[in-house]
Amino acid sequence: MPIGKDIQYAAELLKKGEVVAIPTETVYGLAGNAFNKVTVAKIFAIKNRPAFNPLIVHIKHIEDLNIVAQNIDDRLILLMKKFSPGPLTILVEKKSIVPDIVTAGSSRVAVRIPAHPMTLSLLNLLDFPLAAPSANPFQYISPVTAQQVEEQLGDKIPYILDGGKCSVGLESTIVGIEGYDVVVYRLGGLPVEDIKNIVGNVVIKTKLDNQNVETPGQLKKHYAPKKPLFLGNSKELLHQYADKKMAWITFGKVENASENVQIFNLSEKGDIYEAASNLFEALYFIDQSDVEIIIADTFPEEGLGRAINDRLKRAAVQ
Numbered sequence: 001m002p003i004g005k006d007i008q009y010a011a012e013l014l015k016k017g018e019v020v021a022i023p024t025e026t027v028y029g030l031a032g033n034a035f036n037k038v039t040v041a042k043i044f045a046i047k048n049r050p051a052f053n054p055l056i057v058h059i060k061h062i063e064d065l066n067i068v069a070q071n072i073d074d075r076l077i078l079l080m081k082k083f084s085p086g087p088l089t090i091l092v093e094k095k096s097i098v099p100d101i102v103t104a105g106s107s108r109v110a111v112r113i114p115a116h117p118m119t120l121s122l123l124n125l126l127d128f129p130l131a132a133p134s135a136n137p138f139q140y141i142s143p144v145t146a147q148q149v150e151e152q153l154g155d156k157i158p159y160i161l162d163g164g165k166c167s168v169g170l171e172s173t174i175v176g177i178e179g180y181d182v183v184v185y186r187l188g189g190l191p192v193e194d195i196k197n198i199v200g201n202v203v204i205k206t207k208l209d210n211q212n213v214e215t216p217g218q219l220k221k222h223y224a225p226k227k228p229l230f231l232g233n234s235k236e237l238l239h240q241y242a243d244k245k246m247a248w249i250t251f252g253k254v255e256n257a258s259e260n261v262q263i264f265n266l267s268e269k270g271d272i273y274e275a276a277s278n279l280f281e282a283l284y285f286i287d288q289s290d291v292e293i294i295i296a297d298t299f300p301e302e303g304l305g306r307a308i309n310d311r312l313k314r315a316a317v318q
């Protein structure tokens with residue numbers, strides 16, 4: 001399957017209504033013309049994604065917001081001005097130009113400006129925004145390299161635009177308004193603390209049960225590797241599963257472990273941004289190795305640590 005850096009070619013395919021994998025700073029996306037219902041239906045089919053799970057619309061510039069959305073709360077505009085292009089998605093009232101299939105029938109559309117030079121150049125060649133979910137089969141781990149996209153979906157799409165490894169490595173943070181509250185629906189690459197700094201208090205609504213799911217990214221089982229993952233205190237887990245061949249996902253300074261344990265240190269120097277950028281790559285790698293189980297330390301519940309814990313909880317055996 002062709003992987004390449006030909007932005008012009010990607011644009012031609014997209015103009016013809018094809019679906020192309022694109023790099024972003026968060027994870028790779030499976031992109032198509034957001035205004036073309038048939039193309040959007042193709043995206044759902046390729047991902048094997050249920051139709052109730054809406055897609056994010058990617059635009060090139062904040063000025064394009066009013067093409068797809070209206071009546072946007074000032075605080076969301078402020079956040080966009082501050083953090084876009086970047087790992088922020090806002091949920092806003094949609095205009096009728098956005099087909100219902102994109103939003104799964106909702107009156108709100110999710111919009112973001114990806115911070116990747118190739119994809120911004122690509123958007124500049126198009127006169128439509130790109131609907132793009134993460135480029136993984138439904139409920140699997142989001143890809144952070146073009147090669148991972150190829151392994152997962154390579155036989156289903158005509159082109160993968162290769163922009164290297166995603167720098168953030170976690171999906172965007174999704175923010176909307178309910179009543180007067182600023183609500184975070186998905187913890188992601190933009191830390192909640194950064195959002196609070198701009199808009200004051202926020203309500204976090206990223207449920208870990210399957211009750212009252214408002215955005216389907218809140219589904220309890222999500223981002224899951226095929227191997228069983230246990231999350232908690234590594235000392236206890238290492239002891240409990242001492243008879244298993246295991247991968248240990250950790251961070252910062254760690255002691256050596258016994259022979260049955262392969263250590264995946266996401267950031268030896270304890271940098272949470274570096275750890276986030278290495279998480280999905282480690283999970284992919286481990287899933288293809290011969291380990292029997294994965295154990296992971298809970299990360300400090302602050303900054304990007306929250307988003308990492310969120311992904312690990314959803315990936316874990318429940």
Ligand code: TXA
Pocket residue numbers: 024026027028029030053054055056089091103106108109110112114132133134135170171172174186214215216217218
């Ligand atoms: O970083 C990202 O956001 C990546 C890159 C490719 O941009 N995209 C991504 O898309 O993670 P996806 O489809 O895997 O996750 C989008 C999440 C889903 O949980 C979906 O339910 C939620 O956004 N979402 C999208 N549109 C929505 C809407 N209109 N209302 C509520 N939730 C929405």
Ligand code: MG
Pocket residue numbers: 133134142
């Ligand atoms: Mg996804």
